[in-house]
Amino acid sequence: MRRKLSPNWLKRILNVWPPFLGAGIKVLTISENWDYAKVRLKKGLLNTNYFGTAYGGSLFSMTDPFYVLMLTNQLGRNYIVWDKGASIKYISPGRSHVYCEFRLTKQQVDEIRRHADINEKYEPEFEVDIIDESGELVAKVFKKLHIKRKAKKAD
Template sequence: MNLGQKLRFYFLNFYPPYFGAGIRYKKIGKGFNHFRLSMKLHWWNRNLVGTHFGGSLYSMCDPFYMLMLIENLGDEYIVWDKAATIRFIAPGLGKVYADFEISPEEVERIRNEADEKRKLDAFFQTKVYDEKTGK
């Protein structure tokens, strides 16, 4: 990872939607195939019942698979974040975190399919975990 790449991702912490929600990246894998993010519960990112606001949780998860694919596929591929859904399973209390990971094999499969079909919709899932309960 060169200095420019490190700085670009360091500054994600100061991107207004992330900074305002208290979202911080904690780890970036060497090959840009893994991100770990966290978000502490603050008065400004909680909802009316005192748990994490769903919009902040959604923001936390939005661009990272797209960013990993942009970095791993290179400039000859156009990557768009077209759609996302969120399902709330349990209330987030305290600090929450999420891991986003794409294996090199998955990147290669996407590359090959995109080369063959010229267009591809890839689907990924991640979970946001509450630090206290692990749920």
């Protein structure tokens, strides 16, 4: 039987994971009940573009796994949760460190569970704002997930 990682352990692992470490991405917090996470992209030499602003790929990467990880842990082992699609809309140049926050309400999780239990699949969409240190909006990321209840095993 596979043991479940605590939010604190997952945060530690993600903070040394090469794609995040190399891009300057740091997970600042993941709440104990998996309903909140905050991530920072520290602007530096390795994630700055030709114009001296945050590299778009790093902005996009900082939003990648969080809703999937949060929902996987909230819904439990009876559900399959995958990223289905994502897009990014750049609003203003990221000239400083940038941050994003991920939130899930109990109502959202209950609704997702209800839809996944009734339908063959459910594909909710989430919007994540990336903001700079002064609170200016840098980009919006749109995430679409695929959630499905696992088939019950025959006895």
